[in-house]
Amino acid sequence: MAGYAVEIDDVTVRFRSKKRDVTALADVTMHVEPGEFVSIVGPSGCGKSTLLKLSSGLLPASKGDVRLFGEPVNGPRKDIGYVFQKAALLEWRSARKNILLQAEMRKMPAKEAAARADELIEMTGLSGFEDALPHELSGGMQQRVALCRALLHRPPVLLMDEPFGALDALTREQMNVELRRIWQETGTTVLLVTHSIAEAVYLSDQVVMISARPGTVAGVVDVNLPVERDYGPTMAEPEFAKATRHIRDHLGAAAAAE
Amino acid sequence: MVTHTQSARTGQRERAGEASGIAERSRPGLGQRLGGFLERSWRPFALLAALFVAWWGVTAAELVEPYLVPSPGNTFDAIAARPEYFWEHTWTTTYETVLGFVIAIAVGVVAAVAMVQSSTLEKTLYPLLLFAQVIPKIAIAPLFVVWLGFGLGPKILVAVLMAFFPVVISMVTGLKSVDPEMLQLSSTMGAKSGQTFWKIRFPASLPHLFSGLKVAATMAVTGAVVGEFVGADAGLGFVILQANGNLDTPVLFAGLLIMSLLGVLLFVLVEWLEQLLLPWHASRRDEGASTTL
Numbered sequence: 001m002a003g004y005a006v007e008i009d010d011v012t013v014r015f016r017s018k019k020r021d022v023t024a025l026a027d028v029t030m031h032v033e034p035g036e037f038v039s040i041v042g043p044s045g046c047g048k049s050t051l052l053k054l055s056s057g058l059l060p061a062s063k064g065d066v067r068l069f070g071e072p073v074n075g076p077r078k079d080i081g082y083v084f085q086k087a088a089l090l091e092w093r094s095a096r097k098n099i100l101l102q103a104e105m106r107k108m109p110a111k112e113a114a115a116r117a118d119e120l121i122e123m124t125g126l127s128g129f130e131d132a133l134p135h136e137l138s139g140g141m142q143q144r145v146a147l148c149r150a151l152l153h154r155p156p157v158l159l160m161d162e163p164f165g166a167l168d169a170l171t172r173e174q175m176n177v178e179l180r181r182i183w184q185e186t187g188t189t190v191l192l193v194t195h196s197i198a199e200a201v202y203l204s205d206q207v208v209m210i211s212a213r214p215g216t217v218a219g220v221v222d223v224n225l226p227v228e229r230d231y232g233p234t235m236a237e238p239e240f241a242k243a244t245r246h247i248r249d250h251l252g253a254a255a256a257a258e
Numbered sequence: 259m260v261t262h263t264q265s266a267r268t269g270q271r272e273r274a275g276e277a278s279g280i281a282e283r284s285r286p287g288l289g290q291r292l293g294g295f296l297e298r299s300w301r302p303f304a305l306l307a308a309l310f311v312a313w314w315g316v317t318a319a320e321l322v323e324p325y326l327v328p329s330p331g332n333t334f335d336a337i338a339a340r341p342e343y344f345w346e347h348t349w350t351t352t353y354e355t356v357l358g359f360v361i362a363i364a365v366g367v368v369a370a371v372a373m374v375q376s377s378t379l380e381k382t383l384y385p386l387l388l389f390a391q392v393i394p395k396i397a398i399a400p401l402f403v404v405w406l407g408f409g410l411g412p413k414i415l416v417a418v419l420m421a422f423f424p425v426v427i428s429m430v431t432g433l434k435s436v437d438p439e440m441l442q443l444s445s446t447m448g449a450k451s452g453q454t455f456w457k458i459r460f461p462a463s464l465p466h467l468f469s470g471l472k473v474a475a476t477m478a479v480t481g482a483v484v485g486e487f488v489g490a491d492a493g494l495g496f497v498i499l500q501a502n503g504n505l506d507t508p509v510l511f512a513g514l515l516i517m518s519l520l521g522v523l524l525f526v527l528v529e530w531l532e533q534l535l536l537p538w539h540a541s542r543r544d545e546g547a548s549t550t551l
Contacts, residue, residue, distance in 0.1 A: 058442050078448040088439045092461055092538040104457065105447035133538050 004067070005157055005189040006032040006055050011064030012214075013050055023214035024050045027064075030208055030217060034069075034156070037183055037190045039200035039207045041247060047215030048193040052159045055191060056080050068157065078106070081150030081188075085162040087142035089134040095145045096121065096130040102152040113152065120148040123182060140171040147179075151186060158183075160192045164199070176202055177231050184227070197251075201225075201243045202234055209250055219250050328508040333515065336508035343497075348516050350493040351482050354410055355520065358417025359478040363471065365418070366425030373426075374433040391423040395481060399488040413485030413493065420481035421474035428470025432463025465539045468532040475528050479521040494520075 013025040024047040032038045040048045053059035054066050057073040066073040068080070089098045096117060103113030121127055124144040134142055143163055150158060163179075164172045180203055183190055194200050200207045204223055211218040223243050225234060234240055310330065316322060317329035324332070337344050369387075373380040395416050402412035436459050444454045486495025494517045501509035532539070 053442075056446055058445065076442075076445040076448075078446065080446055082443055082446050084439045084443070086437070086439060088437055088443055090440070090458065090461070092536070101457065102447055105444065105449040105453055135538075 003033070003070075004031045005034040005036070005069060006030075006191060007065070007067040007070075008051065008054065009065040009067070011054060011061045011066060013047065013054065013059065014062045025054075026214035026216050028210075028215065028217055030220075032189060032191060032206075034189055035187055036206065037192070037204045039192045039194055039204040040210060041194060041197060041200045041207060042210030042215065042218070042251065043212045044195075046210045046212040048210055049161050050215070051210075052082075052161050052191060052193055055157070056082060056159055079155055079157065081153070081155035081158045083143070083146050083150045083158070083160045083163045085165045087134065087139075087146040089142060089145055091134055094131045094133060095126060095137065095141075098134065098145050099148040099152055102149050106153055108153065116152055116154075117148065120151055123185065124148055124178065138171075139167050140175060143167065143175065144178075147182070151182075151188070154186070155188060157189045157191065160190065162193055162195065165195060172196075172199070173231060179203060180229060197244050197247050198235070201240055201247070202229060202231070207243070207247060209247060211251075221246055325505065325507055328511055332508040333511045336506075336512045337516075344512065344516065347492055347494050347497045347513075348520070350410075351479075351486065351495065351517070352520060354413040354482040354485065354493065355417055355478045355524065357410075358414045358481055359421050359475060359524070361414070362418045362421035362425055362474060362478065366422050366470075366474075367429055367467070370426050370429030370433060373430055380430075387423065387426060390419060395420055395484050396487070399485055402485070403489040408489050408491060412488070413482050413490065416485035417478045417481030420477040420484075424470040424473040424477065425467070426470075428466045428468075428473075429463060432466030433459055435466065436462045464536055465532075468528065468536065468539075471528045471532075472525055475524040476521045479517065479524065483517060 008028055008030045011025060011028050012023065015022045015024055028047075028051070030038075030051075040051055042048050050059060054061055055068065055073065055077075057066075057075050057077045060074070068077060089095075090101065093101065099117050099120065100113055102108075103110070103117075121130060124147060126141065126144050126148065129137060129141060132141075134145070137145070143166075147163070150160075164175050167175060176199055183203075190203075192200070192203060201221075201223055207221045207223060209218040209221070210216070221243055224239050225237060225243075313327075314330050317324065317327055317332075328336075369383065373383055398419075399412060399416050402415050406412045406415065440458055440462075441454065444458055449457075482493070483495040483498075486493040487499060490496045494513050498510055498513040498517075501507070501513060
């Protein structure tokens with residue numbers, strides 16, 4: 001059992017507010033292999049983001065077990081990288097210093113951190129923008145900085161919560177291609193929450209579909225596309241069409257049944 | 259030196275921006291900033307000049323009795339006649355104001371940090387704070403004179419009391435306005451609460467603090483003068499009170515003029531400090547509508 005990178009076993013999450021109890025997730029079970037790219041899709045408010053918060057230990061499960069590499073998660077975990085929809089950068093720090101925040105908080109050796117930052121800046125195409133302040137960068141560039149920051153400490157698991165949701169369609173496609181490449185280069189396990197079915201299928205080995213209120217696993221789709229995925233040709237593959245259609249039908253049916 | 263490195267860096271970034279086709283906005287240099295300042299601030303200065311001319315016009319045409327409204331000339335003559343007198347009293351008020359302002363900042367920031375750390379403390383302190391704010395300072399000032407005598411003490415205390423409130427409120431707001439995702443991120447980095455405070459919370463609260471400081475700066479001047487009104491043998495408040503008793507309107511006007519100038523100067527000083535300490539915030543604010551000088 002210790003072989004899984006992320007293990008969510010029969011987990012239920014309830015939020016208690018003064019007026020009512022809300023069950024965000026009900027009896028969710030999902031397993032992610034190390035090095036796998038798994039996307040989570042589903043309608044708004046189905047608890048997709050809650051799944052990531054659970055995995056990182058930012059949120060406790062009301063019932064069930066969450067484990068990272070076989071180790072039970074209780075309290076915030078340090079061995080993950082997190083990217084939100086908003087870049088969440090510190091306005092007063094340059095791109096490079098925002099990336100290095102990760103190193104400062106972890107008290108990483110300065111030399112090692114600087115070298116790693118350079119490597120990531122190069123990898124994500126941020127070269128030439130290291131000294132720019134966040135508000136001087138475009139949305140795509142800001143999100144690249146957030147990605148670098150999340151990868152600085154070489155986390156075995158990268159959690160991404162709709163990281164490209166605020167970007168325009170073209171930038172988003174570009175970022176998808178880059179993320180796929182970066183994932184291949186780093187070999188990290190990725191858990192990606194997204195609204196875009198195409199994005200999920202293009203990027204992932206596996207797509208987990210979540211139904212709404214309370215969130216349950218509605219199905220899992222294995223994406224049988226080759227490892228090397230050029231954007232245009234991949235989109236034209238029959239397997240791509242099959243997978244996206246399957247997910248769309250499934251989520252559509254789930255929404256219609258409500 | 260500063261301008262040189264800045265422009266060099268901007269140039270480099272602009273080239274990079276061209277290369278990748280992404281729009282880039284360069285940071286303004288020192289000269290540009292000064293030009294920008296002049297361009298933005300000529301209107302208030304023009305209005306001030308117009309008011310001055312109106313003042314001069316009214317007195318020159320003798321629309322009002324000179325003993326009610328002295329002419330600008332008479333007012334400046336009053337200052338020129340006794341420069342040491344005005345210098346001495348201006349210095350006293352400046353001293354009280356600045357000291358009161360600085361103490362208010364220190365106490366206010368510490369109180370705000372403590373209140374944000376502990377909600378129990380916040381609930382306990384807030385009503386007291388509000389009470390201290392709503393109580394008319396002019397009414398409580400005589401008590402301070404009874405307690406602390408005729409020296410600087412009561413003036414500084416009133417200045418602190420007046421300037422303290424905006425500092426606390428703005429700092430509390432600032433510390434609470436940190437992006438919650440930033441804080442979650444910080445906890446996944448394994449940050450200690452001290453690290454989170456100094457690297458994220460505190461710097462993020464500074465723009466809010468500075469808007470409070472601008473209000474507090476003007477309040478501190480008022481506080482010092484109120485303190486002087488109640489019982490003093492020095493300071494601009496004392497000058498005005500004395501001139502009032504003698505029906506010496508030129509001196510009264512001179513005192514008022516210097517006092518206002520003092521408030522404006524302190525305000526501008528705070529704003530300048532903000533530009534210096536938070537260039538990232540100032541450059542960002544320039545993009546939107548500016549509400550400051």
